[in-house]
Amino acid sequence: MRDLAERAIAACRDYDRWASEVSRLTEAIRETECPHEAPAEQETHFRGYPSCFKEAAQKEVPEILSRPEHGLRRLTLDEIEREVKDCPACSRLVQLIRDRRHARRMFGAAKRRVRALGKRAAAGDGDAPPERQGKEA
Numbered sequence: 001m002r003d004l005a006e007r008a009i010a011a012c013r014d015y016d017r018w019a020s021e022v023s024r025l026t027e028a029i030r031e032t033e034c035p036h037e038a039p040a041e042q043e044t045h046f047r048g049y050p051s052c053f054k055e056a057a058q059k060e061v062p063e064i065l066s067r068p069e070h071g072l073r074r075l076t077l078d079e080i081e082r083e084v085k086d087c088p089a090c091s092r093l094v095q096l097i098r099d100r101r102h103a104r105r106m107f108g109a110a111k112r113r114v115r116a117l118g119k120r121a122a123a124g125d126g127d128a129p130p131e132r133q134g135k136e137a
């Protein structure tokens with residue numbers, strides 16, 4: 001069993017890694033350009049052509065197919081992916097969004113680990129003399 005300090009360093013390293021990954025993916029998502037989308041400066045003239053992704057993301061389908069009176073829902077990411085499959089840029093955007101969801105989950109787990117280790121340290125678990133360290137759970 002690793003000692004508390006070693007585990008704390010590993011948890012902080014994970015925290016930083018996943019925080020950076022979320023930022024990197026957010027930047028990549030922002031920079032993705034669909035060739036079917038009108039550039040922002042043209043939007044006032046042409047009212048803007050939405051990207052394939054935006055068009056699919058704004059689409060609404062019945063919550064229960066056979067019973068449209070039960071209300072509408074937006075498409076899931078898997079459904080959006082099928083809608084944009086012919087556009088490489090929007091397909092890449094779907095993958096980036098999926099990767100960021102994963103990175104956010106990992107970041108959340110890293111945050112919980114840092115907090116749990118912080119609580120153990122606050123409870124005096126990390127203050128054990130060196131000969132006792134390594135025996136803790």
Ligand SMILES: [Zn+2]
Pocket residue numbers: 034035036051052053084087088089090
């Ligand atoms: Zn597109």
